[in-house]
Structures are given as C-alpha cells and as structure tokens.
Amino acid sequence: MAPGFPLAPGATIGILGGGQLGRMLALAAARLGFDVVILTPELDAPASRVARETLIAPFDDPDGLARLADLCDVITYEFENVPAAAVERLKALGAPVAPSGLALAVAQDRVAEKTFLNEAGVRTVAFAQVDSGEDALEAAAHIGVPSLMKTRREGYDGKGQKWVEHAADAADVFASLGSVPCILEAPAEFVRELSVIAARGQDGELAIYPLGENHHEGGILRRTVAPAPASPDLADQAERIAAQILTRLDYVGVIGIELFELADGRLLANEIAPRVHNTGHWTQDGCEVCQFEQHIRAVAGWPLGPTDARAHVEMLNLLGDEAEAWAKLAAEPETRLHLYGKREAKPGRKMGHINRLSGL
Incomplete structure (x- = not known):
C-alpha cells in the first residue's frame, strides 16, 4: 500500500473528465464520504453538478493540473483520451494517479494495445x-x-x-x-460479444464480475445482459485474461475488457478500457458492489467489495430522445432508471440507461 493510503472519509478524489462516468463515480464517492473535484474543459458538465468543485480547463493546462494536484489526495479519470502527458505532469507534482499512465498509453493506441495483450499472453485477432x-x-x-x-x-x-x-x-x-x-x-468469427469488468486494489487484490453479453447497433452499445450464460471454462478464461492484464499493468482501479467468444469456446480480447465501462452499468443494480463504488474503493486504497450478482439484468442505453420516456420507465417496478443530466438530447447520444431486473 502506498504511503497515505487507505484514504479516510473526508479525503478528496479528483476526476479528469466531467461526463456521465465521472458523474456516477462522484455519486459513488460521495456515498463513501469522499469529496470530489472535477477537471473538465466543459461548462455545466454532468459530473460538475454532483461534485464539490469543478476546475474548468483543458486536460493539458498546467495551471489547472497544478490546482487539481493541490486539492486532491488521489486523482483518477473517466475516459481514456485524457493526454498521457497530463498524468505524467500530475505525478511530477506529487499527486497519486490511478490507473497508471501506462494503462492510459496502452489503451490510447490500438497497435500498442494489441501488442501489449499478446505480450501478456492474451489472444487477439x-x-x-x-x-x-x-x-x-x-x-x-x-x-x-x-x-x-x-x-x-x-x-x-x-x-x-x-x-x-x-x-x-x-x-x-x-x-x-x-x-x-x-x-x-482480421475479422473475428465470433458467436457472441462479451465483456468482463474487473478491479485491482493497491495491494494487488483482484475482484472480477460475472461476464456480460453485449449487443451493438451502428457501432454503439445498445444492451448488455448479465450475468451472461457461461460454462465454467468460459468464466475461467475470462478471469485469467483479466488477471493477466491487471497484473502486467500493475493496475489500480476498474477496467473493462471487451471479448469475442469463438465457436470453439475460446475467448479473444478485442479492446481494454482503463476505466469504468458502459458494459458494467448493470452492476449498479445487479451486484452487491457496483463498478463505480469498486473503482473508488480501489483508488482510495480500500478493500475491494464483493462482485456477486444478486439479479439478472438487462441494461439498455437510452439514446437521444428515448430518455424522454422517463415517466413511463420510472413506473415499471422491475426497472431502475439512471439519467445523466445532459442538457441536450442528440441522435445517438447516450442520455441515460435502465437496468431491468429479474431473479437469479
């Protein structure tokens, strides 16, 4: 465990990025007693409205990064296109950052990503x-x-x-x-698109969620069904892949790993996302501890929480004006509604999601 960790309630967590993932991270942090400071170039960002303070600045702004480092006890990020140089600058200022800049650099370049995966013993196309x-x-x-x-x-x-x-x-x-x-x-001759959400703590502890089965439309995730039906061998493969990636990166936090299931039962890794992930939103209502709380626990140096599923979940993204059906969705007893507080609905824009629950 790094010096100064675990963080006590009342400490401040910084988040690079002010979108919906930052918003849900900030809400999870607040429930555990942490304050949150957001750095984002966006005025009136969704995460800003649930955080203690927002710094409006580009992600590579030296003054903004210095202010964030001064205010926060640990800093994380909500999306992988934050400049890797920004993370290095924060580290040079003495600010702990998790996940590491290495994870960010690997995920930002698709050649570097697949090269890393193969070197870690994980198959790809x-x-x-x-x-x-x-x-x-x-x-x-x-x-x-x-x-x-x-x-x-x-x-x-x-x-x-x-x-x-x-x-x-x-x-x-x-x-x-x-x-x-x-x-x-090369194309992957897959029978299903799957994903595994996993976390690694500062002490190397691992926590891996059940597999999710994903369905895309027009390149955008439409729905995730979880826990996905999976044989013990398939689940073991996913867990081994997650463990190999997290350990090799010396990772701290939650990661999303997109997978292809082939007809012969093998799994190929498609992409990694060094952050909480859309395919993990089902955990908010389907698991003992959701991916957002898990990420906060990890970066704060707390013990990781249980990942057991407590319900079957169908997660549906609400795109564009679909979120305007909030009253109808809120009236459905099996449905849990999560809206992102975005001011303007645009076609294809993720405005929220729902989790529809059924018993295990």
Missing part, C-alpha cells in the same frame, strides 16, 4: 500496423479481406473505422480515414 497506402495494401494482402481498418487513436462508438472489402481498395480506405496511423484487423 491478427493485426498489422498501417502508416501509409503502401502499408495498407501489404497488410490487406497478408491478413486477407474482408478486414477492418481503424485509426490507431481516438475512434469510439464505431467512429474512425471502415471495412476493407477488396485488397486493392485498402489504400483508398486508408486515405478515407484521413491518412492517419491505422491498424488493420
């Missing part, structure tokens, strides 16, 4: 680095088609990626993505 049109043609010839080209950085919810249907078109696809560094991935 075949992939190739693409830095030019010539690379794209060579990669498509080597990996085959159809294959999926993605920008190495900053793509999310289906953005920054296109299919290469014909090898001769690979250079054109690369150009259509902006001729920025990319990765070409």
Whole structure:
C-alpha cells in the first residue's frame, strides 16, 4: 500500500473528465464520504453538478493540473483520451494517479494495445500496423479481406473505422480515414460479444464480475445482459485474461475488457478500457458492489467489495430522445432508471440507461 493510503472519509478524489462516468463515480464517492473535484474543459458538465468543485480547463493546462494536484489526495479519470502527458505532469507534482499512465498509453493506441495483450499472453485477432497506402495494401494482402481498418487513436462508438472489402481498395480506405496511423484487423468469427469488468486494489487484490453479453447497433452499445450464460471454462478464461492484464499493468482501479467468444469456446480480447465501462452499468443494480463504488474503493486504497450478482439484468442505453420516456420507465417496478443530466438530447447520444431486473 502506498504511503497515505487507505484514504479516510473526508479525503478528496479528483476526476479528469466531467461526463456521465465521472458523474456516477462522484455519486459513488460521495456515498463513501469522499469529496470530489472535477477537471473538465466543459461548462455545466454532468459530473460538475454532483461534485464539490469543478476546475474548468483543458486536460493539458498546467495551471489547472497544478490546482487539481493541490486539492486532491488521489486523482483518477473517466475516459481514456485524457493526454498521457497530463498524468505524467500530475505525478511530477506529487499527486497519486490511478490507473497508471501506462494503462492510459496502452489503451490510447490500438497497435500498442494489441501488442501489449499478446505480450501478456492474451489472444487477439491478427493485426498489422498501417502508416501509409503502401502499408495498407501489404497488410490487406497478408491478413486477407474482408478486414477492418481503424485509426490507431481516438475512434469510439464505431467512429474512425471502415471495412476493407477488396485488397486493392485498402489504400483508398486508408486515405478515407484521413491518412492517419491505422491498424488493420482480421475479422473475428465470433458467436457472441462479451465483456468482463474487473478491479485491482493497491495491494494487488483482484475482484472480477460475472461476464456480460453485449449487443451493438451502428457501432454503439445498445444492451448488455448479465450475468451472461457461461460454462465454467468460459468464466475461467475470462478471469485469467483479466488477471493477466491487471497484473502486467500493475493496475489500480476498474477496467473493462471487451471479448469475442469463438465457436470453439475460446475467448479473444478485442479492446481494454482503463476505466469504468458502459458494459458494467448493470452492476449498479445487479451486484452487491457496483463498478463505480469498486473503482473508488480501489483508488482510495480500500478493500475491494464483493462482485456477486444478486439479479439478472438487462441494461439498455437510452439514446437521444428515448430518455424522454422517463415517466413511463420510472413506473415499471422491475426497472431502475439512471439519467445523466445532459442538457441536450442528440441522435445517438447516450442520455441515460435502465437496468431491468429479474431473479437469479
């Protein structure tokens, strides 16, 4: 355990980012007796309205980071596109940051991510680095088609990626993505998309949640069903993958790991997210301790809580104006409603989610 930990109630936790994940982290921290300070470039951010204080500044602003370091006993982040340099600056100022900058750097670059996973003994699809049109043609010839080209950085919810249907078109696809560094991935012949939410404490303690089964529409997560039906072997594979990743990163906090289940029962890792994760929202009403409280426990140096499921849950994201049905949803006895406090509904924008419960 690092000096100064575990943090006592009344300590202050800093969060880089003011979106819905920061909001739910702040609410979990408040229930455990912590104060929260948000740093975000966004005015009137969802997390700001449930935090003690908000610093309005870019994530790489030296003055904002210095102020955050001065106010907080530990600092975490709600999304993985925070500049890794910001984390290094906070550490140079003497502020504890969890998860580490290494986790952030790995997750921000898809080539680095898959390389890390393979080095950690975790299987992925075949992939190739693409830095030019010539690379794209060579990669498509080597990996085959159809294959999926993605920008190495900053793509999310289906953005920054296109299919290469014909090898001769690979250079054109690369150009259509902006001729920025990319990765070409072989398709995964999967039968299900799964995810595992896991946590590691400052003392190395692990806590792993049951698998969730995920369904996407248009590149955006639509629903998660959990606990997903899974054989003991499948559950063991997921736990081993999570343990290998968390241990190799010397990780502290909650992580989301997206997985492909193949027809032969093997699991491939698709992506990691060094933060609380949309596919873990079911834990808020389906588990003894949810992913948000678990993350706060981990970064504060507290013991991790139990991850047992206490209900079957269908989590549905509410996109755009779907959140306007709040009165109807709130009247359903089996439904738990979570709204993010965003001021403007836009098509495809995540405005909230519901967890529909049934018995185990």
